[in-house]
Amino acid sequence: MSTPIARPYLEVKDLNVRFETDDGIVQAVTDSSFSVERGKTLGIVGESGSGKSVTSLAVLGLHRTRSNAKVSGEIWLDDQELVTATDEQVRKLRGGKMAMIFQDPLSAMHPYFTVGSQIVEAYRVHHPETNKKVAREKAIDMLARVGIPQPERRFNDYAHQFSGGMRQRAMIAMALVNDPSLLIADEPTTALDVTVQAQILDLIRDLQDEFGSAVIMITHDLGVVAELADDVLVMYGGKVIEKGPAIDTFQNPQHPYTWGLLGSMPRLDREVRDRLNPVKGTPPSLINLPDGCAFHPRCPYAGRNGNRSFTEVPMLRGDVHKVACHLPPDDRTTIFQQEVLPNL
Amino acid sequence: MLAYIVRRLFNAIITLLVVTAVTFAIFFAIPKATGSDPALLYIGKQSDPAAIEGIRTKMGFNDPIIVQYGKFLKGIVAGRDYANGPDVTHCPAPCLGYSFSTDQEVTPLLMEDLPVTLSLALGAAVLWLIIGISFGVISALRRGTFIDRAAMTTALAGVSLPVYFTGLLASAIFIYWLEWLPQGQYVPFTENPAEWFTGLLLPWITLAFLFAATYARLTRANMLETLGEDYVRTARAKGLTERVVIGKHALRSGLTPIVTIFGLDLGALLGGAVLTETVFNLRGLGYQALTAIRQNDLPIILGVTLIAAFFIVFANLIVDLVYGWIDPRVRLA
Amino acid sequence: MSENLLEVSGLQKHFPITKGLFKRQVGAVRAVDGIDLEVRAGETLGLVGESGCGKSTAGRLFTRILEPTGGKVVFEGNDISHKNVNQLRPLRRDVQMIFQDPYSSLNPRHTVGAIISAPLQIQDIPTPQGLKKAVQELLELVGLNPEHYNRYPHEFSGGQRQRIGIARALALRPKLIVADEPVSALDVSIQAQVVNLLDDLQREFDLTYVFIAHDLSVVRHISDRVAVMYLGKVVEIAERDDLYKNPRHPYTVALMSAVPVPDPARRDRAQRDRVLLTGDVPSPINPPSGCRFRTRCWKAQDICATEEPPLTVRLEDPQSHLTACHFPVVDDETVAGRRPAATPA
Known part of the structure; x- marks a missing residue:
């Protein structure tokens, strides 16, 4: 046989995550597939309840401690499958090969331990042979590399003594202390001011250049995605509804929901519009997803092409730029050019 | 600081x-x-x-x-x-006056009773802390399972049953029926540690049952809240073992509220556990206070009240200091 | 020139910091430290700035939820700076507030009907067709189902809750609504719905808005004029297009350049043009002398530390508008050199 095709660094196939709750089964992620190479950034965009955070937590295996969570599908990290791996195998990868930074660094850092000791802890759990002194130096070095002034002094401070931006830097230092080759950033700048956001995005970009990690950037902010991502994944109701290279997806979006997201945003790079063009209605409940295309109750174009939207779940189709929509590609292009683009 | x-x-x-x-x-x-x-x-x-x-x-x-x-x-x-x-x-200092009924100095009288109450309260405290916290933590980690439900039902019983009921029941079973323990008499620790221990065992268990129940429920609630915190998720994301995640990160903040309540409970008990002392015929501060009230012996009542107040205030002080030590946000505010 | 509905001058709010056993005052958080501006009838004035700049405190001073430490608040010609609760009651009919968090600003134990009708009852407003009908009309106005009159806040989504907050604010048919970050807790698509709703209501009821937000794009979309705040001061205020097309204050320039634009094709240019501010906003307890932005400003010179720049128009600059800066940015100023050397390592 021919040599096997190299697998992408992270490859997620048909991921499903569901939670059994008292109110019913929450189908948080349905059949989601994507991959990221080292040195590349994948942006996952969606609103609350779209499944974007649940997806990332599933990659890290953080649902394993929740007894009501069921994860199925395949998650391949550097040729190791994670869904079927043991808890101990996944734990060893967590914080080592794959690391994560969270939205609110104040609540994501332990209030009772110094920032430095938390970084040391992160280092030593994956380098048990190192003594405290070496680990401490490593932590201080990391704090300096993420741009925290006076790292020796700040090492002994607690999270509440840091400003929001410095706290997120410290969080990044903690995530990167073991040189992870996959970094997942879950809304890392949402709690920050724009000027600080710009600093943090800059930092993530620089560090990625330096470490060559694969980065997954999860956000609701299309601007942040456009800043960093090479590829974009748009999620809605737990499903991937559009994915493709960033430039293509932003310039020639294919899914009506993506149009809606773009139409919802006032943009500084365009003239002021008279009105915004938001998606009408509210996101669906994950306990009771609509039949057919999950977006059809809010889609202004549902039914233009027969009744399939109401009954049949659309497949994600396309070569490089894929979309899950029943509208034929030509119709979508026409609608986008004539009805959507003029209002963006 | x-x-x-x-x-x-x-x-x-x-x-x-x-x-x-x-x-x-x-x-x-x-x-x-x-x-x-x-x-x-x-x-x-x-x-x-x-x-x-x-x-x-x-x-x-x-x-x-x-x-x-x-x-x-x-x-x-x-x-x-x-x-x-x-x-x-x-x-001599600390002078609390003279008893109305016996004309004796109040201070030595109370000092005689203090070791009994101290032994009772501290021993029970050790027991209820161990039992209450471990059951609370286990319940929180195994939420919704049989263990959780059984522990919480027992805890509910513990909270609802008064000491004189559980105490008498325990005496009836262990002293009179099974005859596992001698009929209670307080023996000072310095005289015979073994008898001190066996004599206090039932009062400890009885008192601890009541408190352990409250502590188990409180620990469970606190732990559940803490386990949902972002920093616990961070601890897991770092790849820490579940033992460290629970034992270090979650427990540290999950038990903080326990410190407060423990200080107050222990402080209050050191002023005399009236019911337990009475049930088990232990001549402690609570027993002394009860006798004094019956005889309208105001100096003794005043003395016990002051000792009780002292212990509560002292315990509160310790709690505040411990809190400052545990939570840097208090210390460095 | 339209008349001014609200005028504030020299407005200050200092929150005392006390210390020690006797609660001695050792300093003050100078949240709002001398702002002058006016809100014209029928306009939307946007108030932008980053956290801690005092914009929320300013909003609470405008509505007299807070009492100013110094300066004046004048509403329709009446000085309301130090009126007490009873004297303010008539003002509450004319000035209303919408808050950021639709979860905590609605009492969870009251039905939506009770929440929205409360202002009507407190102010003894006659409702000819009955209170219920009045509330249902308000619900319909903000795009909610009037049948949901008897539901509780937790039965609604975030966006719907914000609509309830808007209905409550509208109940008294106010003249001025101060909206403090009304859409920042909402998802993008819901955010746009609420922005459109606010637009429609303004047109229908001739409302005047003060729109407080940190999101420069949303503020630009909704405002007629915009004021930029930094550390308790207004540093620049102008007609919307003047401000966004020709920002004059270095802080405004930095702020605008930091906003990520949803266009990956422009990524490189955006990054090149970006003014990266270093460090953090200084403490409002002990703000820098002179110009408060000088510690992070790439144009700062000695005078900036000694002399506080007044909020004025520069006559030599045709595009100028009220700016508090000794060295305002000019058109086509090169951005090279603004970007600081790589983050300190």
Whole structure:
């Protein structure tokens, strides 16, 4: 046989995550597939309840401690499958090969331990042979590399003594202390001011250049995605509804929901519009997803092409730029050019 | 941190002063207002007026209340002399006066009872902490399972059943029926540690059952809340083992509220566990207080109240300091 | 020139910091430290700035939820700076507030009907067709189902809750609504719905808005004029297009350049043009002398530390508008050199 095709660094196939709750089964992620190479950034965009955070937590295996969570599908990290791996195998990868930074660094850092000791802890759990002194130096070095002034002094401070931006830097230092080759950033700048956001995005970009990690950037902010991502994944109701290279997806979006997201945003790079063009209605409940295309109750174009939207779940189709929509590609292009683009 | 300690210490002293003033006012000023004569309580009704007047002068009941209070405070701090002309009785510090019914000094009386209460309270505290916290943590980690439900049902029973019921029931079973334990008598630890232990075992268990139940429920609730915190998720994301995640990150903050309540509970118990002491016939501070109330022996009641108040204020002070030590946000605010 | 509905001058709010046993005052958080501006009838004035700049405090001073430490608040010609609760009651009919968090600003134990009708009852407003009908009309106005009159806040989504907050604010038919970050807790698509709703209501009821937000794009969309705040001061205020096309204050320039644009094709240019501010906003307890932005400003010179720049118009600059800066940015100023050397390592 021919040599096997190299697998992408992270490859997620048909991921499903569901939670059994008292109110019913929450189908948080349905059949989601994507991959990221080292040195590349994948942006996952969606609103609350779209499944974007649940997806990332599933990659890290953080649902394993929740007894009501069921994860199925395949998650391949550097040729190791994670869904079927043991808890101990996944734990060893967590914080080592794959690391994560969270939205609110104040609540994501332990209030009772110094920032430095938390970084040391992160280092030593994956380098048990190192003594405290070496680990401490490593932590201080990391704090300096993420741009925290006076790292020796700040090492002994607690999270509440840091400003929001410095706290997120410290969080990044903690995530990167073991040189992870996959970094997942879950809304890392949402709690920050724009000027600080710009600093943090800059930092993530620089560090990625330096470490060559694969980065997954999860956000609701299309601007942040456009800043960093090479590829974009748009999620809605737990499903991937559009994915493709960033430039293509932003310039020639294919899914009506993506149009809606773009139409919802006032943009500084365009003239002021008279009105915004938001998606009408509210996101669906994950306990009771609509039949057919999950977006059809809010889609202004549902039914233009027969009744399939109401009954049949659309497949994600396309070569490089894929979309899950029943509208034929030509119709979508026409609608986008004539009805959507003029209002963006 | 030093300013924090000084501030807390200062608060504690002020609180104690207020407590002494209020209790003193209640126990000494009220008989005066209602016309009952404390001097008579010392000496009995049939005595001749000269003897009564002598007692009044000696005990200082003729002084204004504020002066009496001042002397009382001085007695606690430095000891005092009760004098009626050449008849002087010295009461060494900390002087809490003399019992109405036995004319003995209050302080040594109470000091005799203190070890009993101390043994009872501290032993029970160790038990209920261990049992309450471990069951609380296990329940939280195994939420919704059989273990959780069983533990919480038992805890509910523990909270609802009064000590005199569980105490009598336990005595009936272990002392009289199974005869596993000797009929209770308090033996000082210094005399015979083994008998001290067996004598206190049932009171400990009885008292601990009540508190362990509350602590298990509280620990469970706190742990559940903490386990949902972002920093626990971060700890897992770092790849820490579940043992470290729970034992270090979650427990540290999950148990913080327990510190507060433990300080208050222990402080309150050190002033006398009236019901438990009575049920098991232990001559501790609570027992002493009960006897004093029956005999209207105001100096002893005042003494026990002050000791109780002291322990509560002291425990509170310790809690504040421990809190400052645990939570840097308090310390560095 | 339209008349001014609200005028504030020299407005200050200092929150005292106390210390020690006797709660001695050792300083003050100078949240709002001398702002002058006016809100014209029928306009939307946007108030932008980053956290801690005092914009929320300013909003609470405008509505007299807070009492100013110094300066004046004048509403329709009446000085309301130090009026007490009873004297303010008539003002509450004319000035209303919408808050950021639709979860905590609605009482969870009251039905939506009770929440929205409360202002009507407190102010003894006659409702000819009955209170219920009045509330249902308000619900319909903000795009909610009038049948949901008897539901509780937790039965609604975030966006719907914000609509309830808007209905409550509208109940008294106010003249001025101060909206403090009304859409920042909402998802993008819901955010746009609420922005459109606010637009429609303004047109229908001739409302005047003060729109407080940190999101420069949303503020640009909704505002007629915009004021930029930094550390308790207004540093620049202008007609919307003047401000966004020709920002004059270096802080405004930095702020605008930091906003990520949803266009990956422009990524490189955006990054090149970006003014990266270093460090953090200084503490409002002890703000820098002179110009408060000088510690992070790439144009700062000695005078900036000694002399506070007044909020004025520069006559030599045709595009100028009220700016508090000694060295305002000019058109086509090169951005090279603004970007600081790589983050300190």
